[in-house]
Amino acid sequence: MPSREPDDPRTAIVAAMRELISLGLSQGTSGNVSIRHGDGFLVTPSGIPADALHPQDIVPMSMDGTHDHPLAPSSEWRFHRDILARRPEIGAVVHAHPTYCTAFAICGREIPAVHYMIAMAGGPTIRCAPYAAFGTEALSRAALAALEDRTCCLLANHGMIATGPDLPKALWLALEVETLCRQYAIALQVGAPVVLPDDEIGRMIERFKSYGPRKKPREGS
Template identity: 40%
Template sequence: MILEKERKQIITFSLKMLNDNLTNGTAGNISIFNKEKQLVAISPTGIPYDLLTPQDISIVDLNGNLIEGKAPSSELEMHLIFYRNRKEINSVIHGHTKYSTAIACLQKPLPAIDYMIALTGNFEVPCAPYASYGTKELGDNCFKTMGDGKACLLANHGITTVGENIESAYNILSQVEYIANLYILSKSIGEPIILDKYEIFNMIERFKNYGNK
């Protein structure tokens, strides 16, 4: 069984995403790119997270050809576009998070009401134009809107985050959902103050060295 480590990581983080209320049912998907083998491990379509086995995890090449496992997630193209074009990215997570998706339903970006938004590499989390799930258009919209950042809302759909590893991509997903929750709560009692973009860019630079001392 190839990419055994990646398969197990996908199951671990799929269950974590479910238990942390960052998705529901079989919604959402996770992938990991193995650069050495030039293969992608991705969660399969339609199987509940708590029933996943390592053998179920789909293994595909960068052209989307199935190598092993069950049929891959319908959002495969949204994952592959990042691995083909951003060499620093090794994991992609797509979630149907409650608060981030609520903001995505407004088709507006999530602003910087908390400095931790800097983890996304941008001064806001942009929102990609709507496209039907599983389409190339959705993947293209997500990729173009995210730019060099690491998070993007998907209009009337959900959120996608990327990272150099699965831990990073998951942390960004979790932090963005927390900030989205704060934004909705603060809007209910007043008008939240948006941090200056220069402060956020300063935080982005500081985070690059965080934990290295």
């Protein structure tokens, strides 16, 4: 399970980028992370590998898309900004290209309710947004539509997005989505996966409201 979020948000983002590598969810310079911060957000810079990333490299941005930092923000800053602006309950966004998620995204396939863990997505499917070029407004619009009433989605011919109220939960969700995609891929080779009914997933969604990683109480609190 992803580790607890450090107190400093920039340090937390650096740790998250390295954790994406260690969990096998990302490689090289792929993947990016953002955290809501003040009236704007913090996002990873463009083109810097996780092992070379430092807290001072994290780019603070305004919700109007401007920044005053020597490094350029991630090329995907637009959908990070738009998700955070549209969804006030979301505090962190993780984007990566994990193998199984990306394989289904390459096929343009959504993930059905083949396991009760689909409830983590907020509904009976993990949708796949239609293809749009990276970094574009079209991609942002497609991602927002796929995330409607959902916490995660696939991006056709691209990768995946996972969100959460905080960064540890967004990282946890990213790993769970990749695990579910891997299980579904194997199940398709074994036979015909059984899809759970919507009402069962509805019950699971209610139970998931108290599920997932939680912040450890501070001593003396």
